[in-house]
Amino acid sequence: MPDFLRSGDVFVIPSVVDASGDRDGLPNVVIEALSCRLPVVASNVCAIPEVIRDGETGFLVPQGDPSALAEAVLKTVRDRTKALEMAENGRQLVWRQFDLKESCGRMLRLFKEHSVGRPTFHADRTTHLG
Numbered sequence: 001m002p003d004f005l006r007s008g009d010v011f012v013i014p015s016v017v018d019a020s021g022d023r024d025g026l027p028n029v030v031i032e033a034l035s036c037r038l039p040v041v042a043s044n045v046c047a048i049p050e051v052i053r054d055g056e057t058g059f060l061v062p063q064g065d066p067s068a069l070a071e072a073v074l075k076t077v078r079d080r081t082k083a084l085e086m087a088e089n090g091r092q093l094v095w096r097q098f099d100l101k102e103s104c105g106r107m108l109r110l111f112k113e114h115s116v117g118r119p120t121f122h123a124d125r126t127t128h129l130g
Contacts, residue, residue, distance in 0.1 A: 057090035
């Protein structure tokens with residue numbers, strides 16, 4: 001998949017919140033595209049703005065606005081230097097926010113901070129539920 005993503009010029013994800021309220025959180029494919037330095041144009045819905053920061057790590061457009069979507073894609077194609085700069089910024093953001101070791105460390109710190117007065121958690125022991 002990374003080779004396929006790297007072969008593209010721009011990744012476009014026109015997400016929408018449907019009439020029933022169903023929506024994506026943060027589509028993994030956005031993270032995957034950025035990690036491959038692929039410029040991203042996405043709808044400004046749900047959690048997508050956590051990684052696509054308009055003009056910094058990609059372009060955000062209003063959902064259901066095909067004109068805005070087309071204009072953002074054209075900007076990405078016309079100014080490749082800016083597009084690739086945003087893609088690199090996005091890649092760095094993804095590596096910082098989604099680094100497995102760092103994420104696990106943050107979670108472990110949260111467990112430790114909120115376990116005052118509770119049994120001690122030992123990461124090197126396995127608990128079996130019977």
